[in-house]
Amino acid sequence: MEVRRLVKMANDIGAFFERGGDAGGVANHIRMFWDPRMRREILVHLDETGGDGLTPIVREALQQHGHELDPGS
Amino acid sequence: MQSITDRDLGTPRPKTTRTVTVEIDHRTVEVPEGSTVMHAAAANGIAVPKLCATDSLEPFGSCRLCLVEIEGRRGYPASCTTPVEAGMKVRTQSERLADLRRGVMELYISDHPLDCLTCPANGHCELQDMAGAVGLRDVRYGYEGVHHLDAETDASNPYFAFDPSKCIVCSRCVRACEETQGTFALTVDGRGFASTIAAGMNEPFMDSECVSCGACVQACPTSTLMEKSVYAHGQPDRTVTTTCAYCGVGCSFKAEVKGTQVVRMVPNKDGQANHGHSCVKGRFAYGYASHPDRITQPLVRASIDDPWKEVSWDDAIAHAASEFKRIRDRYGRNALGGITSSRCTNEEAYLVQKLVRAGFGNNNVDTCARVCHSPTGYGLKTTLGTSAGTQAFDSVEEADVVMIIGANPTDGHPVFASQMKRRLRAGARLIIVDPRVIDLVRTPHVQADHHLQLRPGTNVAVINGLAHVIVTEGLTDDAFANERCDPDEYAEWKAFVSHEKYSPRNVERMTGVRAETLRRAARLYAKGPNSAIYYGLGVTEHSQGSTMVIGMANLAMATGNIGREGVGVSPLRGQNNVQGSCDMGSFPHELSGYRHLSDGETRRLFQQDWGVEIDPEPGLRIPNMFDAALDGSFKGMYIQGEDFVQSDPNTQHIEAAMRAMECVIVQDLFLNETAKFAHVFFPGATFLEKDGTFTNAERRIQRVRKIMPPAAGMADWEVTQAFSNAMGYPMRYAHPSEIMDEIARLTPTFRGVSFETIDRLGSVQWPCNDAMPEGTPTMHVGGFVRGKGKFVVTEYVETDERSSRRFPLLLTTGRVLAQYNVGAQTRRTPNREWHDEDILEIHPHDAEQRGIADGGLVSLASRVGDTVLKARVTERIQPGVVYTTFHHPLCGTNVVTTENSDWATNCPEYKVTAVEVAPVTRLSEWQEQYRDFTRKQEDLLRERASVRT
Numbered sequence A: 001m002e003v004r005r006l007v008k009m010a011n012d013i014g015a016f017f018e019r020g021g022d023a024g025g026v027a028n029h030i031r032m033f034w035d036p037r038m039r040r041e042i043l044v045h046l047d048e049t050g051g052d053g054l055t056p057i058v059r060e061a062l063q064q065h066g067h068e069l070d071p072g073s
Numbered sequence B: 001m002q003s004i005t006d007r008d009l010g011t012p013r014p015k016t017t018r019t020v021t022v023e024i025d026h027r028t029v030e031v032p033e034g035s036t037v038m039h040a041a042a043a044n045g046i047a048v049p050k051l052c053a054t055d056s057l058e059p060f061g062s063c064r065l066c067l068v069e070i071e072g073r074r075g076y077p078a079s080c081t082t083p084v085e086a087g088m089k090v091r092t093q094s095e096r097l098a099d100l101r102r103g104v105m106e107l108y109i110s111d112h113p114l115d116c117l118t119c120p121a122n123g124h125c126e127l128q129d130m131a132g133a134v135g136l137r138d139v140r141y142g143y144e145g146v147h148h149l150d151a152e153t154d155a156s157n158p159y160f161a162f163d164p165s166k167c168i169v170c171s172r173c174v175r176a177c178e179e180t181q182g183t184f185a186l187t188v189d190g191r192g193f194a195s196t197i198a199a200g201m202n203e204p205f206m207d208s209e210c211v212s213c214g215a216c217v218q219a220c221p222t223s224t225l226m227e228k229s230v231y232a233h234g235q236p237d238r239t240v241t242t243t244c245a246y247c248g249v250g251c252s253f254k255a256e257v258k259g260t261q262v263v264r265m266v267p268n269k270d271g272q273a274n275h276g277h278s279c280v281k282g283r284f285a286y287g288y289a290s291h292p293d294r295i296t297q298p299l300v301r302a303s304i305d306d307p308w309k310e311v312s313w314d315d316a317i318a319h320a321a322s323e324f325k326r327i328r329d330r331y332g333r334n335a336l337g338g339i340t341s342s343r344c345t346n347e348e349a350y351l352v353q354k355l356v357r358a359g360f361g362n363n364n365v366d367t368c369a370r371v372c373h374s375p376t377g378y379g380l381k382t383t384l385g386t387s388a389g390t391q392a393f394d395s396v397e398e399a400d401v402v403m404i405i406g407a408n409p410t411d412g413h414p415v416f417a418s419q420m421k422r423r424l425r426a427g428a429r430l431i432i433v434d435p436r437v438i439d440l441v442r443t444p445h446v447q448a449d450h451h452l453q454l455r456p457g458t459n460v461a462v463i464n465g466l467a468h469v470i471v472t473e474g475l476t477d478d479a480f481a482n483e484r485c486d487p488d489e490y491a492e493w494k495a496f497v498s499h500e501k502y503s504p505r506n507v508e509r510m511t512g513v514r515a516e517t518l519r520r521a522a523r524l525y526a527k528g529p530n531s532a533i534y535y536g537l538g539v540t541e542h543s544q545g546s547t548m549v550i551g552m553a554n555l556a557m558a559t560g561n562i563g564r565e566g567v568g569v570s571p572l573r574g575q576n577n578v579q580g581s582c583d584m585g586s587f588p589h590e591l592s593g594y595r596h597l598s599d600g601e602t603r604r605l606f607q608q609d610w611g612v613e614i615d616p617e618p619g620l621r622i623p624n625m626f627d628a629a630l631d632g633s634f635k636g637m638y639i640q641g642e643d644f645v646q647s648d649p650n651t652q653h654i655e656a657a658m659r660a661m662e663c664v665i666v667q668d669l670f671l672n673e674t675a676k677f678a679h680v681f682f683p684g685a686t687f688l689e690k691d692g693t694f695t696n697a698e699r700r701i702q703r704v705r706k707i708m709p710p711a712a713g714m715a716d717w718e719v720t721q722a723f724s725n726a727m728g729y730p731m732r733y734a735h736p737s738e739i740m741d742e743i744a745r746l747t748p749t750f751r752g753v754s755f756e757t758i759d760r761l762g763s764v765q766w767p768c769n770d771a772m773p774e775g776t777p778t779m780h781v782g783g784f785v786r787g788k789g790k791f792v793v794t795e796y797v798e799t800d801e802r803s804s805r806r807f808p809l810l811l812t813t814g815r816v817l818a819q820y821n822v823g824a825q826t827r828r829t830p831n832r833e834w835h836d837e838d839i840l841e842i843h844p845h846d847a848e849q850r851g852i853a854d855g856g857l858v859s860l861a862s863r864v865g866d867t868v869l870k871a872r873v874t875e876r877i878q879p880g881v882v883y884t885t886f887h888h889p890l891c892g893t894n895v896v897t898t899e900n901s902d903w904a905t906n907c908p909e910y911k912v913t914a915v916e917v918a919p920v921t922r923l924s925e926w927q928e929q930y931r932d933f934t935r936k937q938e939d940l941l942r943e944r945a946s947v948r949t
Ligand code: SF4
Pocket: B166, B167, B168, B169, B170, B171, B172, B173, B174, B197, B219, B220, B221, B222, B224, B225
């Protein structure tokens, strides 16, 4: 999927949880509502680019909770 | 004319449980206190002759036909205006009364044409009935004097005619327009014998402010106001009770039928959502069902550039299944998906999601609610615990303050708007939060106390500002909030909204709403005592749609406005069954009753019942499906009753996604915009052609009853079943009631629901289970469904979609009364006469700056596309904002809207698009291409060859 759209969607989620600094909330939302291929692709994006375009809270969420989000794991 | 099976008790039933005992015609009867003598008599089977009274309207006392004798009273009081008193003795028949009544009738008949045999009301005319009832035998006055017999018929309205020669000036129509509909379009013009009924300023109905709801037609005792369909088809001979297939109000109707011909639709007086009222769509706009554009043979083709082939159902289903199996084998099971329809029944939506989960083996199922009320589901579930509105419509009758946010009920939910207007005329106060001056801001006898005319995209700042005033001025109901909700979260939320960032002055800067207006509105809402929030897509279709829903729930909890009648947070749902399609497990992450797939217990329950493994991973949502189609991982889609090529944002993106798929199956009534990209077309059935249930915006489940056989031979649920069987997952339902039994078996909130329960109760509001066997009108009474109500802080995050030098205006979209959604149905009815194209509203200031004239062609361009439509220069819209609707495909509104969406649910941000508007002289390039493509697709349809075996 176009990674630019996934990044935008993830950042929008991040903006909601930003105030409480709740990276776990971001990861949980992605886990609960994103199809596995979308999760896989955003994780690949994180690995390949270090999370280009992602806001800090989203990057943190993906880094800390990547194993929960990885459909392969 | 009332329904042919209605019993008219003359005056409304009083709302009381207390009774009094009276004697009528020597019979002792117990009747509700406050009844009129007429009502008391009629309720006990004693019909007093009447003409100006009808039980949907307050008594008026003008015809003097209903005179009675009351022991101890002088004269002959009118029974329709005389309340009963304990011990009263009434006589409804005597020689003197008979004489008087004959005299009254004689006068009426002396100015009435005696063409009963050819009159459309013949057999169901109250004047005719009364002439019979009073025993009128001759008329002493001739027709030589002044009379109205030559008055001309006004046939301007496409659905009903007004023949003043038949009018008896009972003013039932005038009162229906006032009391039932609240439009005040009719008056009695002139006095005494010269008086006549006039629409507007004595103009044709179509030129007046009449909204064609038909309440006057239903109230008229003669053929003066009469449906043209009755002129055409004659009187109906039976009625079938069913539910409107248009908006989320869910009006109950008696379809009046002759054979299988619908003669007319009459709102059901016993309908618990509409109490005998309707709007122009439900009552009149059903002609699409027999429109020649309907496709009644299954169609297939290899590519969208090929002509269609007409095939048998068996062949179409076998072909569709072989294509889907091919895709599954080649690309894997996750390359398939399905869409349930908010226009179809609960049973049909349930079946499609079951097919996807059990037959396709994934969770790639979604529904049109994705693009309208998905944030409602998320926001209300998060805060209160249930993905649905908290109230019944009737709750508004107990409201002291009504706050409407981002909804336009007189256009979108007209029958509820009428009920709301009645309450507002009776004194409830009104706050409107909307960028546009909607009708309710000022309409006859209703005026909003406060109109918060915010800039599009700033809802959350407004709700936080309202909360700021309420909290900082100490107007919260702390006892309620601390007891019913988590006190720590409540304290955190209070601290959050109290921050200076959301002070009225700062909110004014963010939103354009004046600080003082915000303060006053906040105080009014908080002081209630019963304050109710009603909202629509102006709340949900934003990048912060879910946040705003949460914000409204926070406000209601903080002020104790939840858990009883007269209060609450109520979404006004767009399509007839959008609530139901969500309830049925149409979302890719949850099973019926809003249970997340990650819940192993629920999954096991379904696995046992369905005999298959259920994938625990959430599937793709509609916009994700398009993205996946474009990246090549999503190839086959089964779409029941949705037209997202027209309704979803960024049309060109969607068109590209449609072209990228290998097998698109569309099940619909017409070759809609989406079907132009399809490879298989399954002809759908209208609501007149099948059995099932719809669930309206107040969680009310009502029956849809079959009136005629499906035009294509199969109801939609039968098609899904056959497709599933062909895909190798067996389904064996003999009737939709069996599907509902399965839903009830697997869904705790539906445990007590069955066709039998609905038939017995008329309708039922879920939750309906052992605890609430007759359903639940008001939610969260005594406690929240989730346990403690959850306050969640709602930081305002400005949307990325901002006005810029290139796109300095903000576009926001909505709908009009006469059209429904993408217009596929209503555009195929005379409703076109009210609205035959989408128009761009622009403020005079913006128009002048750009040299735009009223009625002129303008281009509307955003960063994703541009289209051309006509402009209307109006002050309804604020400077800097433009507005249009999306009912006509050529107008291409969604060519302009963008892929931005709600953070939580991906509900598109239709309500904010940065645009520029400029005068032009020709259509846009997209429109030219659209025309060519449509012409080609229509040719391919016309050239279809029949290869039926
Ligand atoms: S149009 Fe019908 S309802 Fe209206 S005043 Fe005449 S007879 Fe009565």
